[in-house]
Every structure is written in structure tokens, then in C-alpha cells.
Amino acid sequence: MKAVINNISKSFENPDGTIFNALRSISLTISEGEFVAVVGRSGCGKSTLLNIVAGLLSATHGEVVFEDLASDDRPLTSVVFQDLALFPWRTVNKNITYGLEEQKVSSGKQDQRAEELIQLVGLEGFEAHYPHQLSGGMKQRAAIARALAVNPELLLMDEPFSALDAQIRMDMQIELSRIYETTGQSFLYITHYIPEAVFLADRVVVMGGRPGTIQSIVSIDLPRPREEKVKVSPEFVEYLDRIWSEVRGKSQEFGADP
Numbered sequence: 001m002k003a004v005i006n007n008i009s010k011s012f013e014n015p016d017g018t019i020f021n022a023l024r025s026i027s028l029t030i031s032e033g034e035f036v037a038v039v040g041r042s043g044c045g046k047s048t049l050l051n052i053v054a055g056l057l058s059a060t061h062g063e064v065v066f067e068d069l070a071s072d073d074r075p076l077t078s079v080v081f082q083d084l085a086l087f088p089w090r091t092v093n094k095n096i097t098y099g100l101e102e103q104k105v106s107s108g109k110q111d112q113r114a115e116e117l118i119q120l121v122g123l124e125g126f127e128a129h130y131p132h133q134l135s136g137g138m139k140q141r142a143a144i145a146r147a148l149a150v151n152p153e154l155l156l157m158d159e160p161f162s163a164l165d166a167q168i169r170m171d172m173q174i175e176l177s178r179i180y181e182t183t184g185q186s187f188l189y190i191t192h193y194i195p196e197a198v199f200l201a202d203r204v205v206v207m208g209g210r211p212g213t214i215q216s217i218v219s220i221d222l223p224r225p226r227e228e229k230v231k232v233s234p235e236f237v238e239y240l241d242r243i244w245s246e247v248r249g250k251s252q253e254f255g256a257d258p
């Protein structure tokens with residue numbers, strides 16, 4: 001699979017009828033098994049881009065093409081959002097199998113897949129719990145398992161950990177990198193938080209400006225499996241520094257651009 005984002009622009013119509021340009025000329029290819037993170041300041045169009053890739057919003061210009069698909073049965077994408085996470089009336093297990101039910105997968109296969117995923121995300125013993133009986137981190141684990149269950153070509157995540165406290169957030173980053181390294185799943189991952197992007201990604205896309213454009217793309221050449229101690233390495237700090245200065249550079253332009 002290769003997800004080709006080809007020259008996407010997006011305009012919205014404001015309530016007063018004027019046009020707001022949110023994205024301009026975004027081109028990016030996400031390769032099979034690649035983890036691409038997108039950073040950029042609030043309002044630069046990250047979620048708009050993700051929603052276009054998910055097919056939840058249409059682009060004003062350009063297109064997203066999925067090439068070299070392994071099979072026609074796999075859904076192209078599934079999404080994990082920050083808050084719109086789980087069905088409160090379903091147990092963890094039933095949340096995970098939701099997409100499989102929709103696909104009319106046999107109940108034996110559903111159970112098997114749910115069991116694998118429960119193990120993968122570390123929710124053993126919580127299969128029969130309802131979302132309100134889980135901590136924030138556990139809810140996000142369940143949401144990730146639900147998104148993985150349908151085996152999407154590309155998993156989309158929009159700030160999935162931003163509601164979690166700092167310690168849980170770090171634990172979840174480690175979990176997610178392990179999930180990525182185990183599954184070989186392709187990811188497009190949006191975050192405000194630069195250290196998270198560097199820790200998780202193969203490439204970090206820096207967006208900025210108004211309308212939002214891709215300002216630069218930084219390949220993260222850190223060893224895998226990623227371990228927490230990499231965060232104190234000079235290479236890691238250098239990446240942070242470089243990406244920070246890219247984000248800052250564009251935000252100065254923000255002030256100058258009416």
C-alpha cells in the first residue's frame with residue numbers, strides 16, 4: 001500500500017460567505033509500514049488533512065489515492081480521535097469487534113481477533129468492562145484495538161493521547177511504538193507534541209502557515225525498537241531542536257500574514 005496525498009487544497013466557506021483557505025498544495029506519500037507524524041501549531045490544518053485522508057471531508061482541489069493495495073477486503077483507513085473514542089454501551093470486547101460485525105465476520109473469528117488485540121494492547125482481564133469502568137489510558141488502548149481490528153491499510157490518529165496526563169502519555173507512546181513495531185501497520189499520526197512525534201515516527205511532517213502547507217519533512221533515523229532512553233540521547237534532542245525551529249519559523253510568519 002502507498003497512500004498518495006496529491007496536491008490537496010481545502011477551502012471552507014465562513015458564515016458570512018467569505019472563503020477561508022485552510023490547506024494549500026499538500027503533497028505527501030505514506031509508504032507501506034511507515035509511521036508518519038504531522039506536527040504544527042494549532043489551526044494549521046492538521047485535522048483537516050487527516051479528515052480528508054479518512055474520506056470524512058472532501059478536498060477542494062487534489063486527491064488522495066491508495067496504490068498497491070494488498071487486497072480489496074481491507075478498509076482503506078480507520079481513525080482514532082482524541083475523545084470520540086468508544087461506544088459507552090458496549091463492553092471492551094464488543095467495542096473491538098464492532099467493525100468486524102459490520103463486515104459480517106464470523107463470531108469465532110471475531111472472538112479470536114479480539115483476544116489477539118486485547119493481548120496486543122494489554123487489556124487482559126478487562127474484556128467485559130464498559131468504557132466508564134476504564135481509565136483514560138485504557139480507553140485509548142481499547143480505541144486503538146478497535147481501530148486495528150479491521151486491519152486498515154492506513155491507521156489515522158488525531159491527537160489520541162492529548163487528554164491523558166504526562167506519565168500515562170509516555171507509557172502510551174511506548175505501547176504504541178511497540179504496537180507499530182509488532183504489526184507493521186502504516187500510520188498517519190497527528191500531534192501537537194514534538195517529542196511524541198520524534199519518538200514514534202519514521203518521518204515528521206512540519207506544517208505551518210496560513211493556509212496550512214508542508215514546511216518541511218524530517219526523517220527520524222533513530223534505532224528501533226525505540227526505547228524510552230532514546231529521549232535523552234543527543235540525536236533525539238537535535239531532532240527536537242531542528243523541528244522546534246521549523247515550527248517557530250513559520251509561526252513568526254503567522255504574525256506578519258493578515
Ligand SMILES: Nc1ncnc2c1ncn2[C@@H]1O[C@H](COP(=O)(O)OP(=O)(O)OP(=O)(O)O)[C@@H](O)[C@H]1O
Nearest residue numbers: 012013020022041042043044045046047048049192
Ligand atoms: N468546517 C469548518 N468550517 C470553517 N473553517 C474550518 C472548518 N474546519 C476547520 N476550519 C478552520 O480550518 C483551520 C484548520 O483547522 P484544523 O482543525 O484542521 O486545525 P488543526 O491544525 O487540527 O488545529 P488543532 O491543533 O487546534 O487541532 C482552522 O482555522 C479552522 O478554524
Ligand SMILES: [Mg+2]
Nearest residue numbers: 046047048158
Ligand atoms: Mg486538530
